[in-house]
Amino acid sequence: MPHTKTYKLPYIALTLVLFLCFFANISLGSVSIPFQDIFNGLIGSSTANESWQHIIHEYRLPKAFTAIIVGSGLGVSGLLMQTLFRNPLAGPFVLGITSGSSLGVALVIMGASFFGGAFAGILVSKWSIVIAASLGSFTVLLFVLVISNKVRDTMAILIIGLMFGSITTATVSVLSYFSSAEELQQYIFWGFGSIGNLTWDELFVFFIIYSIGILMSLTSIKALNTLLLGENYAKSLGLNIKTSRLLIIIATSLLAGTITAFAGPIVFIGLAIPHMTRQIFNTSNHKVLLPAVFLFGAIVMLICDSIAQLPSSDLTLPINAITSLIGAPVIIWLLVRKRKMIF
Amino acid sequence: MRFLTFLIICSTLLSSCKEEKKEATISINKPEAIKETISYAKGFSISNHKGYKKLVVNSAWPNSNKTFTYLLVNKGEKRPEHDANAKIIEIPIKTLVAVSTTNIPTLEYLGVDNSLIGFPNTKYICAEKTRARVDNGDIKELGNDLELNIELLLELKPDLVLGFSVNGINKKLDQIEKLGIPVALDGAWTEQHPLGRAEWIKFIAAFYNKEEKADSIFKAIETNYLKAKEVAKTTAKKPIVMSGSSFKDVWNVPGGKSFIAKYFEDANADYLWKDNNNNGSLQLNFENVLEKAQNAEFWVGSGNFDSKKEMLNEHKGYAFFNAYKNNHVYTYTKRKGAKGGLLYYELGTLRPDLILKDLIKIVHPELLNDYETFFFKRLE
Numbered sequence: 001m002p003h004t005k006t007y008k009l010p011y012i013a014l015t016l017v018l019f020l021c022f023f024a025n026i027s028l029g030s031v032s033i034p035f036q037d038i039f040n041g042l043i044g045s046s047t048a049n050e051s052w053q054h055i056i057h058e059y060r061l062p063k064a065f066t067a068i069i070v071g072s073g074l075g076v077s078g079l080l081m082q083t084l085f086r087n088p089l090a091g092p093f094v095l096g097i098t099s100g101s102s103l104g105v106a107l108v109i110m111g112a113s114f115f116g117g118a119f120a121g122i123l124v125s126k127w128s129i130v131i132a133a134s135l136g137s138f139t140v141l142l143f144v145l146v147i148s149n150k151v152r153d154t155m156a157i158l159i160i161g162l163m164f165g166s167i168t169t170a171t172v173s174v175l176s177y178f179s180s181a182e183e184l185q186q187y188i189f190w191g192f193g194s195i196g197n198l199t200w201d202e203l204f205v206f207f208i209i210y211s212i213g214i215l216m217s218l219t220s221i222k223a224l225n226t227l228l229l230g231e232n233y234a235k236s237l238g239l240n241i242k243t244s245r246l247l248i249i250i251a252t253s254l255l256a257g258t259i260t261a262f263a264g265p266i267v268f269i270g271l272a273i274p275h276m277t278r279q280i281f282n283t284s285n286h287k288v289l290l291p292a293v294f295l296f297g298a299i300v301m302l303i304c305d306s307i308a309q310l311p312s313s314d315l316t317l318p319i320n321a322i323t324s325l326i327g328a329p330v331i332i333w334l335l336v337r338k339r340k341m342i343f
Numbered sequence: 344m345r346f347l348t349f350l351i352i353c354s355t356l357l358s359s360c361k362e363e364k365k366e367a368t369i370s371i372n373k374p375e376a377i378k379e380t381i382s383y384a385k386g387f388s389i390s391n392h393k394g395y396k397k398l399v400v401n402s403a404w405p406n407s408n409k410t411f412t413y414l415l416v417n418k419g420e421k422r423p424e425h426d427a428n429a430k431i432i433e434i435p436i437k438t439l440v441a442v443s444t445t446n447i448p449t450l451e452y453l454g455v456d457n458s459l460i461g462f463p464n465t466k467y468i469c470a471e472k473t474r475a476r477v478d479n480g481d482i483k484e485l486g487n488d489l490e491l492n493i494e495l496l497l498e499l500k501p502d503l504v505l506g507f508s509v510n511g512i513n514k515k516l517d518q519i520e521k522l523g524i525p526v527a528l529d530g531a532w533t534e535q536h537p538l539g540r541a542e543w544i545k546f547i548a549a550f551y552n553k554e555e556k557a558d559s560i561f562k563a564i565e566t567n568y569l570k571a572k573e574v575a576k577t578t579a580k581k582p583i584v585m586s587g588s589s590f591k592d593v594w595n596v597p598g599g600k601s602f603i604a605k606y607f608e609d610a611n612a613d614y615l616w617k618d619n620n621n622n623g624s625l626q627l628n629f630e631n632v633l634e635k636a637q638n639a640e641f642w643v644g645s646g647n648f649d650s651k652k653e654m655l656n657e658h659k660g661y662a663f664f665n666a667y668k669n670n671h672v673y674t675y676t677k678r679k680g681a682k683g684g685l686l687y688y689e690l691g692t693l694r695p696d697l698i699l700k701d702l703i704k705i706v707h708p709e710l711l712n713d714y715e716t717f718f719f720k721r722l723e
Contacts, residue, residue, distance in 0.1 A: 030494040051498045058522050059493050109512060128512055177593065178626055182509040189489045196493060197514045199521045314484050316492060 007288050010281065014295040018068075021302040025064045028311040031055055059196065062203050064302065066195040069210050070263050071273070071301025075293040076217050077255040078270035079277075083224045083286070084248050085154050088341060091271035092256030095144055095157075095249070096164035097137045101260040102191070104136025105129055106172045109187045110179040129190065130202075130261045137257030140164060141249070148245060154231070192318030193264035195305060206262045213254035217290065220248050224286040268323040272331050273297045275341070279334040300327065382565075383539035386530040387546050389554075395423050396434075398549055403528040404508050405623060411528055415549055432525045435552045436502035442488040443507055443529065444689040447473050449544050452560050452693065455551050461499050463488040469680025469689045491515050497522060503550060505529055535622055537602050537609075537695030538565055544693060567696035568609075574710050575611040575703045582706045584612045585636035585666065587624070588646040589658050594632045596625045603644065606695070610702035615639060629660055641706055642666035643719070645674045647685065651722045670721065673705050677720040687718040 027038050033055070037047040041056035074092060081090040092098055108128055143164070148157050176184055198206065223244035226234040235241055259266065277293045278284065304322040335341060381388060386402030396415040403411060412429040416422055422431055440461040441447070447470045450456040456473055461483040468474050476482050483499060486492040496504070496519065504526045506516045520526045527550070531543035541564050548557030584607055587596040597603035598621030599614070607614035615636055619625065636642075642664060648654045651672060654661045661667050675687035691698055694717075701719040704711045 030492055031498050049498075051500050054500075054522065055494050055497045059497060109510065129514065177591075180509070186489060186509060186512065189487075194490070197518055199518060314492060314495060315486065316490065 007281065007292070011291065011295070014292065014299065018295055018299050018302075021299050021306070022064055022068070025067065025302045025306045026056065026060045028306050029055070029060060029309050030312070030314055030316065032312050058199070062198050062200055063196045063305065065203060066198050066206070066263060067301040067305045068298040069207060070195055070259050070266055071269055071297035071299070072294040073210050073213065073255040073259050073297070074266060074270040075273035075277075075297025075300075076214065076290065077252040078272075079274040079286070079289060079293045080217060080220070080224070080248050080252045081270075082274055083227055084245065084252075085158050086228070086230075087155075087158060088275070089271070090158065092252060092260075093165070093265075093267075093270065094161050095252065095256075096140045096161040096168070097253050097256045098260050098265045099165040099168035100136035100138075100140030101133035101257060102136070102265060103168045103171055104132035104134075104139075105190055106175050106187055108132040109190070110175040110183045133261035134257060137253060137260060141253040141257065144249060144253075145246065148249065149242075154245075190264050191320075193266045193320040193323075195263045195266075195301075195319055196316075198262060202262065206258060209254060209258045213251050213258070214294075216247060216251035216254070220244065220251065221286045221290060223248070224290075228284060263319075265320075266323060267320050268327045269297060269301060272327045273300060275331055276300075276327075276334060279338055381542060381545065383536045384531075384534055384542040384545075385536075385539060386533055387543070389545065389549055392423070394420055396549055397429075398527075398546065400528055400530055400546075402533045403530040404510050405533050407511060407530075407533075409511065413525075413527055417552075430520075430525060432503060432527065432550065434550050436550045438499070438501040439503050439505060439550075440485065440491075440496060440499065440501040441505040442491070443505075444468055444684065445531065445692040446505055446529065446547065448690045448693045449547050452544065453548055453551060453553050453556055455553065458551070460501055461485045461496065463491055466682040467680070467684035467689075468682075469678070469684045469686045471681075474681055489513075489515060491519070493518065493522070496524065500524065503527060505547070507532065531692055535600060535602050535605065537606055537698065538568055540602065540692045541565075541695050564694065564696050568699055571696060571699045571703055572609045575609065575699075575707060578611060578707055578710060580707065581611060581613040582640040583638070584614050584641045584643055584706065585632070585639035585664070586614070586616075586642070586644045587632075588648075588654070589629050589632070589660070590646075592628060594627045594629055596627055596632065597644075598622055598625050606699060606702055607643075609699055610706055612641070612702070612706045629658070633660065633663055636666075637663060638665050640666060640669075640671060642672045643674070643702065643705060645672050645722070647676060648674055648722060649676050654722065670723070672722045673716075673719045674722060675718045677716065677718055691718060 026042070027033070027035060031052070033052050034048070037052050038056065041047050041053050047053045078091045081092065081094060082088060085094070144157060144161065147160055151157060176187065223239055226237055226239045227244065231241055256270065273296055274289070274293055277289060277296045281288055281292050283289065304326055305319060307326065308317045308319050308322045310317060387398060387400045390397045394416065398413040398415060400411040401407070403409065414423060414425055414429050414431050415434045416431055418433050425431065437458060438460045439458045441459060442463055444467050447456070447459070447468060450459055451470055451472055456476070459473065459476070459482055462468065463485040464487060465477045465482060465484045468477055473482070483495060485495055501524060504516070504519055504524055506513070506526050507529045508516065516526050529543065529546065531540045534540045542561055544561055545554060545557045548554050586603060587594055596616055599617045599619030600622040601624065604614050604617055608617065616625065645654065651667065654672070666672055675691070676685060678686035680686060697717040700711060700714055701716040704714050704716050705719060
């Protein structure tokens with residue numbers, strides 16, 4: 001495995017690009033603000049138009065930070081899943097974590113229509129969606145943990161996760177069948193994903209949980225590299241498979257679960273960012289990959305959000321449409337160029 | 344023709360509220376000058392206090408157990424002491440962002456439609472005066488009502504955002520409030536009595552110090568409604584009425600305690616689901632409805648259809664109903680806005696008197712000889 005030092009330059013380049021994307025993201029939006037005012041707004045001095053300061057501070061900055069958290073967090077959780085299950089198609093969705101969140105949210109938004117008025121009284125605060133989504137993903141996590149204790153085969157866990165996704169989809173269908181147009185619209189809009197909805201205090205809570213997930217991922221780097229060689233081989237190297245697996249599953253769930261809770265189910269990033277990074281860095285060493293995936297995820301998410309805002313137009317597009325529309329062709333192009341998947 | 348009708352209605356209403364000029368003398372310091380009577384609406388209350396008005400909304404969405412308190416303080420006056428949950432709003436507001444088309448006729452009737460500076464999905468707006476302001480660019484398009492464009496909203500910085508919530512979950516409105524723009528929730532649509540819905544004009548008027556005007560507009564609507572109700576009572580006939588339509592196997596029928604059922608009652612019609620206790624809508628299956636309603640005389644409010652043929656394309660089973668066979672299907676698609684929005688959805692909340700008269704004309708045509716339905720038409 002090549003030594004980390006070799007990658008100093010790409011890291012510096014990626015960090016620079018990240019800063020660039022961050023500033024571009026803050027500069028672009030429905031309201032066009034001159035660059036000088038963007039700068040003034042950022043350093044806290046007065047802008048030509050008072051509302052611009054508000055737009056920059058209370059809307060664009062939290063949105064940009066959310067993009068960084070979402071992109072890096074989903075990328076890392078995707079990488080963890082792909083290595084753990086040794087399956088290039090694995091991502092945060094596969095464990096059923098996102099499905100669990102969706103079910104929680106569907107119950108809160110559309111439950112009243114199905115179960116009657118009694119359901120409407122509970123859980124209505126601004127945190128209700130976040131709490132429901134977290135409870136949903138947490139339930140699935142517990143379920144997966146219990147199963148992973150009983151079932152030794154990681155493939156089996158993967159399939160169970162997929163099956164749970166199907167059950168969720170079916171339940172959501174039943175709920176939506178009996179829901180009003182407004183409730184359906186609300187649920188569908190949640191499904192589009194949104195990173196511009198968070199205020200600073202929500203972002204704070206979000207950041208803390210995300211940091212725990214990232215720290216846990218960092219401590220798993222060695223285990224991840226060993227796992228790549230196969231579970232039996234890892235065992236012969238003295239790795240405690242059960243503990244490592246548990247740690248990795250919890251880290252993924254924390255990352256993917258909170259991100260889904262706060263920003264909705266953001267598609268594509270978790271699956272694609274690790275592949276994009278592997279193609280560019282040409283390695284499977286997690287010491288190199290993990291920080292790179294982190295930076296790359298954040299960059300891609302910032303770019304996607306800048307496009308979704310459709311600069312200088314009144315419209316904003318759903319972030320999920322952009323992540324797939326922009327990301328998928330890039331992956332195809334990379335694979336065609338390199339002619340094989342690095343995994 | 345539509346504009347003419349609109350003018351006629353407006354002038355009838357305004358002729359009954361000539362004391363418009365008195366508005367200037369309304370002072371918040373003289374509480375006795377403002378009426379606090381809410382007769383039909385159950386979802387909100389207004390009370391006058393020294394130096395401020397207190398608006399309490401206790402039914403912002405169905406079965407809500409949360410109350411919202413808004414303290415309306417005249418600009419420049421001292422803010423009253425208040426608990427953390429009450430929100431202070433400076434009045435009279437000069438600029439407004441609304442999200443529901445039902446607010447637009449209210450603003451026009453109150454003569455404050457010029458304050459509307461932003462609206463999501465402006466294409467649904469029917470009212471011609473406001474439509475013209477949209478076309479002029481005086482009203483900014485803000486995207487979708489669930490995903491209001493926050494940047495544009497922050498730039499507009501309206502004095503108030505008049506929102507609504509389906510179930511108390513509305514992150515966008517919470518966010519707007521956090522960003523320092525006051526939000527008030529309109530719960531008119533949760534009222535069970537048609538006049539209760541219209542009475543929310545007093546809620547909106549409070550933000551503009553236009554209570555007296557709202558009061559007289561509402562009185563005119565109420566008088567009109569009650570008069571029509573009396574006329575309907577003069578006949579002994581009680582035709583059987585069905586309602587709703589099927590969408591993908593689920594037939595949505597107004598519940599027996601819903602405001603639609605109230606309309607049928609006041610129109611002296613025998614609504615098939617009147618004994619039901621639901622105040623929203625019922626989800627029934629086709630067989631269920633067919634068995635009960637096959638012989639109903641009238642089918643009123645069958646959805647957004649424009650013709651019987653269109654209905655049949657949606658569901659072949661509609662043809663089994665007697666009301667369908669006998670050409671007695673009526674629905675509220677008579678008037679549409681320039682971009683296809685239905686006027687019924689926009690103006691219906693404020694003008695229950697017109698809806699009631701339409702229904703009476705449909706089920707007892709002999710009672711209102713020279714009246715022509717306003718919202719409803721017979722499907723051919």
